[in-house]
Structure formats: C-alpha cells, structure tokens
Amino acid sequence: MRFLHTADWHIGKRLNGFDLLADQMAMFKQIETVAKRDKVDAIVIAGDLFDRSVPSEAAVQELRKMLSQLNLADHFPLIAISGNHDSAPRLGMASEWYLANGFHLVTEFKDAFQPVTVGDTQFFLLPFFGLQTARNYFQDEHLTDINQIMAKVVATMQGQFDADKHHVLVAHFFAAGSHRTADSETLAEVGGLSAVDTSILAPFDYVALGHLHNYRALLEDRIKYSGSPLKLSASEAETEKGVWIVDTEPFNVQWHPLHQSPEMVKKTGSFAELTAPQAVEQIDPADYYLLTLTDQGDIPDVMAKLREYYPKILSLSWTRESHRPVTQKLKKLNQLDPMTLLGDFYQQTTGHKLTAQQQTWAQTALNKVEEED
Amino acid sequence: MRFLHTADWHIGKRLNGFDLLADQMAMFKQIETVAKRDKVDAIVIAGDLFDRSVPSEAAVQELRKMLSQLNLADHFPLIAISGNHDSAPRLGMASEWYLANGFHLVTEFKDAFQPVTVGDTQFFLLPFFGLQTARNYFQDEHLTDINQIMAKVVATMQGQFDADKHHVLVAHFFAAGSHRTADSETLAEVGGLSAVDTSILAPFDYVALGHLHNYRALLEDRIKYSGSPLKLSASEAETEKGVWIVDTEPFNVQWHPLHQSPEMVKKTGSFAELTAPQAVEQIDPADYYLLTLTDQGDIPDVMAKLREYYPKILSLSWTRESHRPVTQKLKKLNQLDPMTLLGDFYQQTTGHKLTAQQQTWAQTALNKVEEED
Structure with a gap:
C-alpha cells in the first residue's frame, strides 16, 4: 500500500498576531492534491491537528472542512492521533462515529495496542501521552524513563503483529537516534530530555512521527518526522516543508515539498x-x-x-x-540541552553549581514541562 | 412512529460549586431506560446538550458516553440541535460523520430546511440562532421581529412538506401562547422579549422545544417544552422533571416523570x-x-x-x-417582564421615566442579551 505521512497542522495557530487560517487552508489543498495525484490508500496525520487545547470556533470549522473533504468527499481512509497541542477528549469526542467512514482517530493511550489494518499494513496509533498515563496502564509506578515505557509499548504492540502484514507506528514524541541531524535548532529540542531512542522502534517497518517541525530532525531511513506542512515560526524560515509518500511493498519513502505561499x-x-x-x-x-x-x-x-x-x-x-555578541551567544546556547543551560545560568547567577537535589528537582520540572508543552 | 422528546441536558453544569456530572449520568440512564422500555423509534434532544460554549474535558467525555450509548450501542436514531448554551461549531464538528449512524445533529440555521425523515415523520431541525443569521439567510435586513422571521422559517419548511408524512419541528427558543402557564417564574422569562407566538407553529403536528426548563411553561397540546431532565437551579426545586413520549399515528403525547436522585x-x-x-x-x-x-x-x-x-x-x-419584605417584593418582581422591571428601576432611581430613545436602546440591548444568554 501507499500512504501519505503528515503531522503538526496546528490549525488555528496565530503567528505574531497574524491569522494563519487562510494559509493553512491553502497548505491543506496542496496536501490533498499530492494525495490524489499519487493515489495514496490512506493519509496519516501524526498529531497536533489543532494548535490549542481549546481551538477557536473558526479553527474548528476549518479543520472540519479539511477532514471532511479528505474523508467524506475524497474517500481517503484517515489515520490520526492527538498530539500534545490537542485536547485528547475534545478532539476525540466523535472518534467512535468516524470509524464508519474509515477515519481512525486515537486519542487515548489504551487504544494504541489494537492495530488498524488498511491494505497490507497494521497501523499502531500511539497518541501523545504523559508518563503517569503509561504507569497507570502498565500498573507499574517504577516506570520513570520514556525509553523503559516505549520498550513496553513496543513489546505489547509486537504481541499484536500479524506476520503477514507490514507494521507502521504513528506517534507524537521526541525521538533521537545515532543519525541525529546536525541542525542546531533541533538539537536543543531533541537532545536532552525524554527522547525516545530510535533503536527501540526497530521492529516497525516505518515510524510516522509528529512533534518536531523539521522533517530532517531525524535522518533514519524508516523513522521520520514529516515536519509541519507550513512554516509556523521564524525559526522555520529556512526549513523546507512537505509530506512523505511511503510505499510498503517494495518499501520506498519519497519526500514531496510543498510550496509555501505566503513565503x-x-x-x-x-x-x-x-x-x-x-x-x-x-x-x-x-x-x-x-x-x-x-x-x-x-x-x-x-x-x-x-x-x-x-x-x-x-x-x-x-x-x-552592540547587538552582535548577544546574537552569537544565542546561537551557541541553541546547541546546549536544557539541563546544561539551566546549570550554566544558575552558576553564572549565584556562583554555585546546582546540587544533586536541585538537579533532580529541575529535571522533574523539565520533564513535566515537556509533557505539557 | 414513536419518539422521545428531551432537551436542556446542560452537561457539565455546576450548581453552587457542586459537580453534577454523576447526577447527569444517572439522569441519562433513566432516559435510556424509558427509551428502551417504550421502544421508541428515535430520540429528540432539543438543544443545550452542553452547559457552556467550551465545556470541560470531563463534560465532553460524559456527553460522548451518553450519545455513544444511545446511538452506537442501543442503535437509536438521534435527532438533535444546538441550543444557546452550545457552541454550534464545536458541538457540530463531527455532524457530517454522525449521519452514517443515523445521528442527525443540526447546528447551523441554513441546514434547518432540509427535513430528516424517520419512519412516517419529517423532522425539521432548527438550532438556536441569532436574528442576524436569519437576516443574512433570507437576505432581508428589515427582519427585526422573531415572529416575522419564524413566519418565514415555517413557510420555507412548509415548502418541503411531504403530504404523506407527519411534520415535527425541533427548536430552541422562547415561545408563548394563549395557554400560557400561570407559573410566575417562567412568566418573566417568556413574557416579554422575542417570544415566538405559538400560533405561527400551527402547521406542525408537534413542536419539540428546548430552552425553558419547566415542562409546563407552555400548555399547548402539540407544542411542548420537555424541560431539563434534571433540576438545574434552586428555582426548579418544585418542578417535576421528565420526558415526553410522542406517538404520531394516532397522535398521542405522554409525560414520563424522572426520579430525581439526588433530590x-x-x-x-x-x-x-x-x-x-x-x-x-x-x-x-x-x-x-x-x-x-x-x-x-x-x-x-x-x-x-x-x-x-x-x-x-x-x-x-x-x-x-427584617427579611420578609424583600422576599415578597422579589416574588412580585418575578411576574414582571424585563422592560417593565428596568423602567420601574430607572424611575425609582432617577425620578424620571425612560425616554423613547432610552427604551429603544434598552430593548436593543435586552434583545442582544437574550440572543447571547
């Protein structure tokens, strides 16, 4: 089968006060055109459909139009999860009804382990989740590390693998691997906290990720971020935007750039x-x-x-x-992970290093921020 | 056919700080029991499913459970509209997908004129609407009165009448008729502003209304409020709660009280x-x-x-x-319409009557408040 992989639409986002809804609709139409031209069998949206937990009424209306066009008018099966920007209950209110039209939306961790089969492929839909949700699900309060949890998640999913099918994971989290990109901007995001080691994801034929907006944040062959299809911040000005077209048999993955208008x-x-x-x-x-x-x-x-x-x-x-040193310093700071940044700042300000206790507190707080962000 | 008529669920409402979700779920289960016992062919919910434009995530989850149980588990066709407490775009996000399961939800005025046929009956679903929406739809800026508008709405619906079917209107507004209830509480609500005259609604075999929480707010034979199924304010303490069961052939309407627990x-x-x-x-x-x-x-x-x-x-x-005069005065005030109350208050405070200009301003403001409330 062939599917289109996109993510991070962030419908309703405002950029420095500018309303992006019209730009987002134009972006959507390009995605629809690619899907039709390449005759995909399904469209995967890996989280952050909305920009906010409570999107504006106008944003709700725009996303409704987009999903309705793809699913009800064009008859594409849709495979989607909630991201950290979505309210899982709000986005997922109607997910049971979507099924009748081949629209598979998973917003709850517990529903990640029942695969959705489309064509020759089993899709596992893992929405963004908090650590406590996983601890509750596995009834194990000792799970503190995202990699421990993901090892359990993947093992549980493997228990559902049909050997005659291909296996695709759709997820929304930070991942980091050996082929990590040299892009300084994303290092700070991916580098330190709670990044899933890509080696854990090896059992899948393909992993369709959302969360990072740069499609080159990972350079693995079969584990990809699609990035956001629209430039959503000044830091993304020079990031090419697009979607992946993935063939399962024979395996092939192809990047399709989208034209940015406005640029x-x-x-x-x-x-x-x-x-x-x-x-x-x-x-x-x-x-x-x-x-x-x-x-x-x-x-x-x-x-x-x-x-x-x-x-x-x-x-x-x-x-x-007068401005240059600050700019240069900021560039360097971008390459450091959050704990190092915090430690340096504390030392510069107080003259002391963080104690072990303070480091634990800071790490806990940063983990929490990351879960919520 | 036989259908159940309910409205004004206000899921997520808090009462003096008390969370009503558990009470609302218990209320829902009683409604489900009546629907099953009486083997209804459809369930009509005449607006205000949620209590707020942005319901809490918990409220969203509860309403999802209720609608999913009735529609997807029990297989009842659902016929619903948005009320003034609902956000039409948020509630209606998935309405196109609901159709595949016989769940008909109308949240936009423009969709009120295409009837939904279930069994021997055409249902016309008129969501709560603002005057300007109706003006835009009919392209007539001279429409200022709700009765002018409703006459046009009903005439347009009559153009879609199939003479071989019964005709039911589902709506969410203030209505007042010659058989107006003597209940002092509802007089102030229904009495003055923008009440739809029930005579305009005569072409329908039955009108299933939502908005007023007292099922005896109107005493017409075929134009009924169901009231809220749960007591939602102290002023409803002595109002019996329940649902209507309506048979179209031969016409019959029967009140089914619901047990209030907690009382x-x-x-x-x-x-x-x-x-x-x-x-x-x-x-x-x-x-x-x-x-x-x-x-x-x-x-x-x-x-x-x-x-x-x-x-x-x-x-x-x-x-x-020391408290009695205030209480008695309040009881009397309850029987006055808002414009009279305002005029009396102004005169007592300033010693002058409202001028014609001031009356116009006040009426405009009150109309606006009523649209938004």
Whole structure:
C-alpha cells in the first residue's frame, strides 16, 4: 500500500498576531492534491491537528472542512492521533462515529495496542501521552524513563503483529537516534530530555512521527518526522516543508515539498537599501518578512516605518556591534540541552553549581514541562 | 412512529460549586431506560446538550458516553440541535460523520430546511440562532421581529412538506401562547422579549422545544417544552422533571416523570428544629437542601454550622420580619417582564421615566442579551 505521512497542522495557530487560517487552508489543498495525484490508500496525520487545547470556533470549522473533504468527499481512509497541542477528549469526542467512514482517530493511550489494518499494513496509533498515563496502564509506578515505557509499548504492540502484514507506528514524541541531524535548532529540542531512542522502534517497518517541525530532525531511513506542512515560526524560515509518500511493498519513502505561499523571506540591508524602490518593488505584501538591519545608528520608530513597506514583519534584528555578541551567544546556547543551560545560568547567577537535589528537582520540572508543552 | 422528546441536558453544569456530572449520568440512564422500555423509534434532544460554549474535558467525555450509548450501542436514531448554551461549531464538528449512524445533529440555521425523515415523520431541525443569521439567510435586513422571521422559517419548511408524512419541528427558543402557564417564574422569562407566538407553529403536528426548563411553561397540546431532565437551579426545586413520549399515528403525547436522585429538598424551621436528631436522621447527604430559618435572632456562622448536618446547601433564607419584605417584593418582581422591571428601576432611581430613545436602546440591548444568554 501507499500512504501519505503528515503531522503538526496546528490549525488555528496565530503567528505574531497574524491569522494563519487562510494559509493553512491553502497548505491543506496542496496536501490533498499530492494525495490524489499519487493515489495514496490512506493519509496519516501524526498529531497536533489543532494548535490549542481549546481551538477557536473558526479553527474548528476549518479543520472540519479539511477532514471532511479528505474523508467524506475524497474517500481517503484517515489515520490520526492527538498530539500534545490537542485536547485528547475534545478532539476525540466523535472518534467512535468516524470509524464508519474509515477515519481512525486515537486519542487515548489504551487504544494504541489494537492495530488498524488498511491494505497490507497494521497501523499502531500511539497518541501523545504523559508518563503517569503509561504507569497507570502498565500498573507499574517504577516506570520513570520514556525509553523503559516505549520498550513496553513496543513489546505489547509486537504481541499484536500479524506476520503477514507490514507494521507502521504513528506517534507524537521526541525521538533521537545515532543519525541525529546536525541542525542546531533541533538539537536543543531533541537532545536532552525524554527522547525516545530510535533503536527501540526497530521492529516497525516505518515510524510516522509528529512533534518536531523539521522533517530532517531525524535522518533514519524508516523513522521520520514529516515536519509541519507550513512554516509556523521564524525559526522555520529556512526549513523546507512537505509530506512523505511511503510505499510498503517494495518499501520506498519519497519526500514531496510543498510550496509555501505566503513565503517567509529573510532580508538583510540598511534601512535605505530595504526601502529603496528596487527592493520595494520585489515585496509581496502577502509574505512574512524577517528583516536584519545593517545600520550603525539608531533609527527612531523604525518598525512602524518598515511596516509601511513590509506589512507582515515577523522579526527585526540588527547586525551592529552592540547587538552582535548577544546574537552569537544565542546561537551557541541553541546547541546546549536544557539541563546544561539551566546549570550554566544558575552558576553564572549565584556562583554555585546546582546540587544533586536541585538537579533532580529541575529535571522533574523539565520533564513535566515537556509533557505539557 | 414513536419518539422521545428531551432537551436542556446542560452537561457539565455546576450548581453552587457542586459537580453534577454523576447526577447527569444517572439522569441519562433513566432516559435510556424509558427509551428502551417504550421502544421508541428515535430520540429528540432539543438543544443545550452542553452547559457552556467550551465545556470541560470531563463534560465532553460524559456527553460522548451518553450519545455513544444511545446511538452506537442501543442503535437509536438521534435527532438533535444546538441550543444557546452550545457552541454550534464545536458541538457540530463531527455532524457530517454522525449521519452514517443515523445521528442527525443540526447546528447551523441554513441546514434547518432540509427535513430528516424517520419512519412516517419529517423532522425539521432548527438550532438556536441569532436574528442576524436569519437576516443574512433570507437576505432581508428589515427582519427585526422573531415572529416575522419564524413566519418565514415555517413557510420555507412548509415548502418541503411531504403530504404523506407527519411534520415535527425541533427548536430552541422562547415561545408563548394563549395557554400560557400561570407559573410566575417562567412568566418573566417568556413574557416579554422575542417570544415566538405559538400560533405561527400551527402547521406542525408537534413542536419539540428546548430552552425553558419547566415542562409546563407552555400548555399547548402539540407544542411542548420537555424541560431539563434534571433540576438545574434552586428555582426548579418544585418542578417535576421528565420526558415526553410522542406517538404520531394516532397522535398521542405522554409525560414520563424522572426520579430525581439526588433530590432538591426544601426545609423550613428554626435552627434547633433543623438540627434536632429526628430531623438529622432524615437527611440524605447526597441531596441538595434549600433551607429556610424561622429564628428571629442572628446565629453567628450559621452556614458553616448547618453544613455540618447538610453538606449540600443550595440556598439559605430567613422568615424573620427584617427579611420578609424583600422576599415578597422579589416574588412580585418575578411576574414582571424585563422592560417593565428596568423602567420601574430607572424611575425609582432617577425620578424620571425612560425616554423613547432610552427604551429603544434598552430593548436593543435586552434583545442582544437574550440572543447571547
């Protein structure tokens, strides 16, 4: 069979106050076009369908249109899970009714172990979950590490494997492997806390992940993030967006880039250069701009002045000396994991290292934040 | 055919801080029992399924269980609309998928004119709507009165009538007729603003209404409120709760009371009497109590003292002289419509009557409040 793997739609997200719903609908239409053109047998959405636990009514209406179009109009089977941004009960309210139309949505951990068979493949749908949920399910309070838990999860799923089928895991969590990307931005996200070791996921023919927005966050052959199909923050300005098309027999995985419209455009220059007629004429007012000014002196009210030319500015930075060290420092900080960052900060501020007790507290708090984020 | 008519479940409502979810589930089970015992062909829920636009996750889970039980386990066709307490887009997110299982949920005005046929009956599902929605639909900005609008709505529905079928309207609004109840509480609600005249609804064989919680708010033969199946405020303490069972051929409508558990219990007496052993031994700690004290003097910290005996007190009043005039006045006020109340209050406060302009402003504001409430 052939399926499309996407994730992290974050419907309803606002970007620096800009409403993205129209951009998200345009993105959706591209995904639909790819699915039809490549005649996929199913569409996998690996979590974070909504951006918030309580999406706006407008966001609810947009996602309804998208899912209804794919499932009820185009008749694609849908295979989806809730991510950490979704409210599992709210997203999953109607999941029992979706089944009649081949729309398989799992939002509860306990439902992850009953595979959904489509064509030649068993799909295991593991929604985002908190550690306590897993402890309760396995009735084991000693489970403290995500890798312990995932080993149990995978073993339980293997008990349901039909040897004549292929096996795909759909999940929404941090994963890290030996082929870890060198992308500095994602290191800080993946690096430290509670990352699932990809070696645990080896029993699956393919793992369709959601959570990280960069499709190159993992470079394994058969364990992939799809990334978000739309650029959702300034830090994703230079990340290519797209979807994976996966064939199970023979196994093949193919990246299909999606055109970003509006685009996120980076521009560097002096105020005079950025507002010169030849620069202004290239501005698409629909695009989002990340501007860097090379001027040495201050420019009063510069943001308002730039907005006269660039209506959608996401960020404004400066190359001038007084700002450079901070920028460089931030780049370096990006490569550190959260516990190291916290420890360094504490030492710089107090002159003391974190005690073992403080480290435990911090780790517990960071784990909790990660579960909730 | 035979159907059950209920409404105003308000799942997730809290009563003076008390969580009603368990009571609501017990109420639901009684409704399910009546539906099975009387072998109904469909269940009509006339709006306000949830208590709030954004119900809690727990409330979402409870309503899901109820609807899933009735529709997917018991295989009853469901016929439901959104009320003013529901968020139409949130409640209606999955309505297209519900259809495959005979669950007909209408949350948008535009969908009210395509009847749902079950057995020998065409059901027209009119969700709660704002005046502007109707104006937009009929492309007529001159529609200012609910009766003008309802005349158009009914005429449009009549255009879809199949003469060989019975015709039932399911709706959620204020209605008032010549057989108006003498119940003082509901007069203030129904009396003045934007009440639909029941004569407009004459073309229907039956009108299944939601909105008012008293099933005797209207005493027409074929236009009924079901009321809420659970007592949802202290003012409903003495209102019998239940559901209607409606037969279309031959027409028959039968009231089925539901047992309230926990009950709302009114008790009057002195502090000594209410806390005497023989009184205390009759207290069911699960019940809600409306207590009236006959003591003449003040009793310090009386609420805390009473709660030692009555854990769930909804209201505490006094019969003593100093409080009596206020109580009597409030009873009288209950019988006045909102515009009269406002006019009296303004005159008492300022010494002047409302001007015509002020009356128009007030009426507009009250209409808006009523639309939103």
